[in-house]
Amino acid sequence: MSNGRAIVGVLLVVVALGSTTASVGIAGAQSTTSIDSCTTIDSPGAYTLTSNLSAESGDCLRITASHVTLDGNGHGIDGGSSGVGIEVAGSDRLSDVTVRGVHTEGFTRGILFRNVDNGTIADSTATGATEGITLLSTDDTTVTENTVRENALGIELRKASDNTIADNTANDNKYGLHIERASIGNRFVNDTATGNSLWDFYSDRYEPGTDSQTTVKNLDMGAVTADLSGTNVGVHAQGEPDSAPSGRTAVGTAVRTTDYGEGSNLSLSLHYDDASGVDESSLALWSSPNGDSWSKLDGSTVNAEANTVSADGVPHPATIEIFGRSGNGTSNATATAPQTATATAATATATPTAMQTATPTATTTATPTATATAPTAESATSGAASTTDSEATPLAAETTAVANASETSANGTTTSSTIGPGFGPAVGLLALCVAGLLAVRFGRRR
Known part of the structure; x- marks a missing residue:
């Protein structure tokens, strides 16, 4: 009899626990609000686009509240060559706003975060705008796995600090990745920027003596991959040089650098693939004003383990290339062998x-x-994008005519087994x- 009571007691406890768990699950579930037209989101919560949207003029979606997630669910927003596709900005500074999975086309600004902390822009596309994705007076925000094409400025940071720009593709713009004015301590990691008609990465409008503390890691410019840090400078991929210093062989392809204003500085590392017949210990960065006379950079160092060659105080404007001694040198180069x-x-x-x-x-x-080839990139031209200092006034729309250049990575290795x-x-x-x-x-x- 006592055993029977014990079993009944255990069953009651199990039922009670199950009921409590179910109640917590239901209460913890967050409802999602559907969006099927241009509107203003002024309350925290989760929102999902259920159809494509269109704004003939002006803005389409505006988020004025913190703690908002907007999921485009793969839908697009078309504009009439003005306004903003998605603007995140409120009367007070916002935080914890996420925009993902949305495509914008034909706006002055595709996606704009203004006065935001701890935000996220992910898995989205912005095309045909003056600025594809913009962080304005926005800090500690992540921009990741987005695509910006055929814009004047692909991804733009202005007065924006301590942000992470990672795993984005910025191709066929005028400027791929652009950072300016009082934007301090931003990190660019594993981004791709190719076919941009002016500069793949550009930093400008800093006061002389200001260090932007910008770091760029694994910037894939199609023909070459680079790490860099600098202020008031730009870099763009170029093709293989037409000449070389006596007794030296070019490894990989060149980079063109430029400057903007006084107080510019550049530290640069170029990545390379192992290549037989070149003494790896002899690799160094060389510079040329116009690609026909070369000077070895003082302090140039090679890291054979990381396959990088680096130098501080890199000249700008200049063409920068890796050269090494060929012939009798010993190399630890290895080719990947199909088996x-x-x-x-x-x-x-x-x-x-x-x-x-x-x-x-x-x-x-x-x-x-092991075969590495790369087409010659178009000649880079210095110049600043047409922008305005005012935060409140949208930029005037520009007509962007960008050639659909395509560059094949020189770092690819084919392996079959x-x-x-x-x-x-x-x-x-x-x-x-x-x-x-x-x-x-x-x-x-x-």
Whole structure:
């Protein structure tokens, strides 16, 4: 009887706990508000676009509240060559606002965060704007996995600090990644910027003596990948140089640098692929005003483990290239070898006399190949984008005619591997056991 009461008590506790858990789950669920027209979002919560939107003139979506998530759900917002596609700005400074999964086209600004902290712009596209994605007086915000194309400025930071710009693609704009004025301590990581008609990365409008504390890591400019830090400078990918210092061989492709105003400075690292026939320890950065006479940069260093060559105080404007000694130098270069492996599977035949036959064969052929080619990038032209100092007045729309340039990465390595099936010792042992059992059973029958 006592056992029965105990079981009933346990069941009641389980039911009560299940009921409590269900209540918490229901209460914790957050409802989502559907958006099917241009509007203002003025309350915290989750919002989802349920259709494509269009604004013939002016702004479309405006977020004026903190703690808002707007999911475009892959939908687009078309504009009439003015206004803002999505503007995040309120009467007070906002925080914790996320915009993701939306496509804007044809606005003065595609996506604008103004006076925002701890925001996120992710997995979105902005095309055909004066500024594709803009952080204005916005701090500690992440811009990641977005695509900006055919804009005057792809991703723009103005008076915006301590932001992370990572894994974005900024192709075929006038300026791919642009940072200016009092924007301090921003980090660009693993971004791609190719085919931009002026500069792939550009920093300008800082007072002389100001350090923007900007860091750029793994900037893929199509023909070349670079790390850099600098203020009032720009970089753009170029092709392979037409000339080389005596006894030197170019490794990879060149970068063109420029400056904007006084007090500009640039530290630069260029990445390279291992290449046979070049003494890796001899690699260094060289500069040329116009690509026909070269000077080795003082303090240039090579990091063979990271495959980078670096220098501080890099000249601008100039063409910068990696050169190394060719011929008798020793290199630790290795090419990735495609492998083809075939194996004839072991076969086991079991008879009453427990006979096994196994014939494994394996042939491996490795042919190292390493080929790096890159088209010559168009000549870079210095110049500042047409912008205005006023935060309240939208920029005038520009007509952007950008050639659809396409550059193939010089860092690609093709690796293929085909491995045939085989049998190990365990399978052979199993075959012997089976043969033994068959032999015993056969003997008993006899």
